[in-house]
Amino acid sequence: MKERLINNLGLKILSIFLAFVIWFGVVNISNPEVNRSKEVTLEIVNGRVLTQARKAYEISGKETVTVTYDVRTRDAYKVRPSDFRAYVDLSQMYSVTGSVPVQVEVLNNKDILANVSAKPGVVHVDTEDLQTKSFDLSIHVTGKAADGYASDGVFLSPAYVTLEGPVSKVGQISSAGVEVSIEGLTEDQVGVVSPVFYDANGNSLKISDRVRVNTPEIEYRLSINKVKELPLDFEVGGTVAPGYQYVGAECSRRTVSVIGLKSSLAGISRITIPASQLSVEGATQDQVVTLDLNQFLPEGIRIAESESPSIEVRLVVERLETKVLAVTDRDVAMEGARDEYVYTIRPRRGEVTVQGLKEDLDTLESSDLQITVDIGGMEPGIHKAVLRFGESSFYTVLDHTDFEIEVIPRTGVLEAPQGTESEETSGETET
Numbered sequence: 001m002k003e004r005l006i007n008n009l010g011l012k013i014l015s016i017f018l019a020f021v022i023w024f025g026v027v028n029i030s031n032p033e034v035n036r037s038k039e040v041t042l043e044i045v046n047g048r049v050l051t052q053a054r055k056a057y058e059i060s061g062k063e064t065v066t067v068t069y070d071v072r073t074r075d076a077y078k079v080r081p082s083d084f085r086a087y088v089d090l091s092q093m094y095s096v097t098g099s100v101p102v103q104v105e106v107l108n109n110k111d112i113l114a115n116v117s118a119k120p121g122v123v124h125v126d127t128e129d130l131q132t133k134s135f136d137l138s139i140h141v142t143g144k145a146a147d148g149y150a151s152d153g154v155f156l157s158p159a160y161v162t163l164e165g166p167v168s169k170v171g172q173i174s175s176a177g178v179e180v181s182i183e184g185l186t187e188d189q190v191g192v193v194s195p196v197f198y199d200a201n202g203n204s205l206k207i208s209d210r211v212r213v214n215t216p217e218i219e220y221r222l223s224i225n226k227v228k229e230l231p232l233d234f235e236v237g238g239t240v241a242p243g244y245q246y247v248g249a250e251c252s253r254r255t256v257s258v259i260g261l262k263s264s265l266a267g268i269s270r271i272t273i274p275a276s277q278l279s280v281e282g283a284t285q286d287q288v289v290t291l292d293l294n295q296f297l298p299e300g301i302r303i304a305e306s307e308s309p310s311i312e313v314r315l316v317v318e319r320l321e322t323k324v325l326a327v328t329d330r331d332v333a334m335e336g337a338r339d340e341y342v343y344t345i346r347p348r349r350g351e352v353t354v355q356g357l358k359e360d361l362d363t364l365e366s367s368d369l370q371i372t373v374d375i376g377g378m379e380p381g382i383h384k385a386v387l388r389f390g391e392s393s394f395y396t397v398l399d400h401t402d403f404e405i406e407v408i409p410r411t412g413v414l415e416a417p418q419g420t421e422s423e424e425t426s427g428e429t430e431t
Helices: 002-006 009-030 048-052 073-078
Strands: 033-045 055-059 064-072 084-089 099-106 113-119 122-142 149-157 160-166 175-181 189-193 196-198 218-234 244-251 255-260 271-273 287-292 301-303 310-319 321-328 332-335 341-346 349-356 371-374 381-384 395-400 404-409 428-430
Touching: 033 055, 033 073, 033 113, 048 055, 055 160, 064 073, 064 084, 099 113, 122 149, 149 175, 149 255, 175 189, 175 218, 218 244, 332 341
Parallel strands: 033 084, 122 175, 218 271, 332 371
Antiparallel strands: 033 064, 055 122, 064 113, 084 099, 099 122, 122 160, 149 218, 175 196, 189 218, 218 255, 244 310, 255 301, 287 310, 321 349, 341 404, 341 428, 349 395, 381 404
C-alpha cells in the first residue's frame, strides 16, 4: 500500500497543483456569488418613547446581530461591519410580548451586496418601571493628617446626588457618600471625587450602566487646622441630701482634642465645665449629665472632627454608713497636764460613732481618730472631757461616750508597791 502511495509521487503532486490552478482560474473567470456574514452592533432608536412612559428597557440576549448578505467572490474582501447599520425602533415594539423587529440598512458598497438580512430578525425588549431617587452624600475621611493637625471639616458641592434607573437597580442602593483622604496633610485641599454607593450593610456597590447619576463628579474643599489636647475640668455645685455624700465625677474621657488657629489655641489650657451645669443639690443617687463640649469653648475653637463633642458625666453619690468604734483611755491623748496633778479618765472604756463611706469605714481603727482633750486649765475635782478628733474628710463623728477627767493633787496619791500596778490608778496620767 505504501509503495502505491509513493509511486510516481512527483507526478501526483504536480497533478494537484494543476487542479488548483485550473479551479482558481475558473472561479476568477466566472466570479460566482457567495453568502457571507458580519457581526454588527445593534443600535436602539426612539428609546425616549419608553423613557417618557417612565420605563427602563434592556435588550435580551446579545448586543449584536449577524448580518448575512450575498456578494461576488472577487468583491467579498471589500465588505466591512461598518457598511451596515442594524437597529431596533422601540416605537414599533409590540407591547404584549415586548418584541421588536431588527432592521438593517446598507451604508456602503450597496452596488455589490444583495439579499441583506439580520439574524435574529426579532429581539425581545425587557422593561420595568423607571425610578428617580436622591441621596444626601455622607463624608468618609480616611488616613491621618500630619502630627499636630486634624481635619476641620469637608465641604461638598453639591451635597447630594440624584439617580435614575430601573427600580431593581436603584433599589439595591441604600446610601451614597464620598471618600476623602487626609493622609499627611498640613493645609487645606480642594479636589474632585466620584460618589460611592453602598448597600444596606455599608458595602460599596458597582452600580449598573443602566443607572444614570446626575452629577458624576463632586467638588470638595477640605479644611486642615492645628490640633491641641486639652484636659477636662469639672466644677460641681449643690449639696447632696442628708445621709449621702458626693464622691466625684466620672467621665469616659478626661481629655479632648480641639482644633483652631494657632493663635487661638495658645490662649486656652483646659475645658472647664461650670457648676451651673453639674449639680448634686438634694441628690440621693448618681446624677448623669450629657453635655456638648462645643458650648464651653471660646470662639474660633472647635472639637476635632475625629471626636464626638458629646460627653456623659456621672456625678457619683453614695449613701453614708455608720460604724461604732470601741475606745479606751489609752486612745485619748491629754494635752496641757501639770506636774502637781494626776489625771484620770472616767470611764476607761467607751464608744465613738462615726459616719462615712463604707469602703473608708471598713479600714478605720480607733487609733485613726486621733482623740485629744485639753486638761491644761483643770483644777482638782471632776470635769467634763471635751474630746477633739483629728480632721478628716473620710468620716464624721456623730456621737461618743461622755467622758470625765478626775484631777487630784499628786500629794494625795498613794504610791503602789514596787513591781505592782494598782488597777485603780491604771487610767491615771502622771506628769
